[in-house]
Amino acid sequence: MTWTAEDIQHWLKQFADQIHEHKDELTDLDQKIGDGDHGINMARGVKEMNKLFDEKTFATPGELFKAVAMVYIGKIGGASGPLYGSAMMKMASSAGTQETLSDKELIDALKAGKTAIEQRGKASVGEKTMVDVWVPLLQKFDGSDVDWNAFSDEADELKAKTKEMHAKKGRAAYLGARSVGHIDPGSASSALFFQTLAATARERG
Amino acid sequence: MDRVSLVFVSHSADIVKGIKALLYEMQPEVNIAVAGGEEDGGIGTNAMDIQQAIDTVYTDKGTVILFDLGSALLNAELAIDMAGDERLVKIADAPILEGGYAAVVEAGFGSSVDKVVDAAEKARSMRKIPQD
Numbered sequence: 578m579t580w581t582a583e584d585i586q587h588w589l590k591q592f593a594d595q596i597h598e599h600k601d602e603l604t605d606l607d608q609k610i611g612d613g614d615h616g617i618n619m620a621r622g623v624k625e626m627n628k629l630f631d632e633k634t635f636a637t638p639g640e641l642f643k644a645v646a647m648v649y650i651g652k653i654g655g656a657s658g659p660l661y662g663s664a665m666m667k668m669a670s671s672a673g674t675q676e677t678l679s680d681k682e683l684i685d686a687l688k689a690g691k692t693a694i695e696q697r698g699k700a701s702v703g704e705k706t707m708v709d710v711w712v713p714l715l716q717k718f719d720g721s722d723v724d725w726n727a728f729s730d731e732a733d734e735l736k737a738k739t740k741e742m743h744a745k746k747g748r749a750a751y752l753g754a755r756s757v758g759h760i761d762p763g764s765a766s767s768a769l770f771f772q773t774l775a776a777t778a779r780e781r782g
Numbered sequence: 783m784d785r786v787s788l789v790f791v792s793h794s795a796d797i798v799k800g801i802k803a804l805l806y807e808m809q810p811e812v813n814i815a816v817a818g819g820e821e822d823g824g825i826g827t828n829a830m831d832i833q834q835a836i837d838t839v840y841t842d843k844g845t846v847i848l849f850d851l852g853s854a855l856l857n858a859e860l861a862i863d864m865a866g867d868e869r870l871v872k873i874a875d876a877p878i879l880e881g882g883y884a885a886v887v888e889a890g891f892g893s894s895v896d897k898v899v900d901a902a903e904k905a906r907s908m909r910k911i912p913q914d
Contacts (some may be wrong), residue, residue, distance in 0.1 A: 614826065621822075650860065654826040656853035659860040662829070697856055747852055 578782035580678040582635040587781070589645065590630065591773035593623035599769060606762040610749040614655060615762040622653035622661070639672035642686070656698070656747060657763060660707065663697045664690030680778070684720030691715050704745035705756060707763035710735045714771060725782070729775035736760060736768035786889040786898045787813040787839035790882060791832055791849040791858050795819035801882055808883065809890040813839040827854040832861035836871060844870035844895035846885055848902060850878045870895055874902035881905040 578584070596603070596619045604616030626648050635641035642665050650662030671689035672678055678686065691711040700706045702713065713735055718728050737760065744756035788805075790798040798816035805814060815835035820826040827849075836845055847858050855873065862871050872895050874881055881902035888901035 612825070614824070617824075618826070650864075651828065651830040654820050654828045654857075656856050659829055659853070659856040663860060697860065 578680060578778055580638060580680075580683050581676070582638050582641045584777065584781055585638050585641055585678075586630055586635070588774050588777040589623075589626060591776060592770055593627050595769040595773055596620055596623045596766065599765070603762050603765055606760055606765055609759045610744060610752055610756045611762060612655075612748050615657060615766065618653045618655050618657055619766050622649050622658065625652040637672070637674055637676055638678050638683075638686075639669045639674055642666075642669035642672055657766070660694050660698055660763070663693040664711075667693040679720075680723050681720035684715065684718060684723070687711075688715050698746065700746050703742060705739050705742035705749060705761045705764075706744075706746050707761070707767040709739050709742065709761065710764045710767040710771070723778070725775040725778045729772045732768045732771035732775070736764045739764040783811075783892045784841060784843045785812050785892055786843050786895050787815070787841060787845045788882065788885055788889060788898075789832065789835045789839065789845055789847045790814065790816045790818070790878065791827055791835075791847060791854045792816075792818040792878065793825045793827055793850060793854065795823075797850065797878075801879060804879075805882060805886045809886045812886050812889045813841075814886070815839040827857045829857040829860040829864065832858055833864055836861060836865060836869075840869065840871070842870070844872070846889070846895055846898045846902065847871065847873045848876060848878050848882045848885065849873065872896070872899050874899045876902040876905050880908065880910075884908075 600616040600620045607613050607615035626645055629644060629648055646662045646665035649665055650658055667689040668686040671686040694711055695708055700708045702709055710732060714732055739761040744750050749756045790801050792798045795818035798818035802814050802816050815838045817831040817835040849855055849858050858873050884905040885898050885902040888898045
């Protein structure tokens, strides 16, 4: 499909709805292996993002990504704020001043976001972080002729795979082997991010 | 004398407030700014707050950041990136209190940013109980 700023806004509003719906679940996962505030932090960030959407309209996807980046950095806090915020910032640069994005261009922007997350978090695949969803998912779907059902399923499976991983980053790393058996909360919110993207593509494409 | 300034970043507003008070007694001539906790009073760190803290004490002599745990580093690095390349701001890989203590002493002598970072990082291996 062709993504306008409004389509992207629709996606991110769905993401916000899902974060609110899964807020307790995210916090619960984070209480098991982190500092227990992921649901609260994400909910605070997306609530502020929705406020931004109520007040302002955006001419381009790039402009929207940039404004959302500043909200995430300022309002989510923790490690997720700089990680999601840096991703959005790089997505804004990748999208540039184009009025619309093709699926391929949107996936390219997400890949730029993925690189920002890897660099900011200094994390690699297999360390039980959001990288374990972002990297393999965007490796598998390069943007030409995306099967959005498969995309959504893959995001969910990648999230589930973090359950058996041994955490190497963040507060969970202090738990060592005791982190095994719990899904990584950052991967869980990332799955919602990509699943709502796929849902928007199916609904509007 | 122009001195390197310090920024302390913690998940807790109380921790950095206490560190600032303690170090002010030690060396009142070094400018210290702090960024601690979330805006709602909760525990956490925030890149915007860190950027503001840097702004309040930054001079051309440079600024050194000391931080407490994990995500404080991510947010400090992001704050530096947002401020742009032309500023001389470095992060010390040091325990926040002992490193801060060493940093404020070194900065008080008018030393460079690199020397202040070095002094803070040496605090990592300092014994606290005398060995005989």
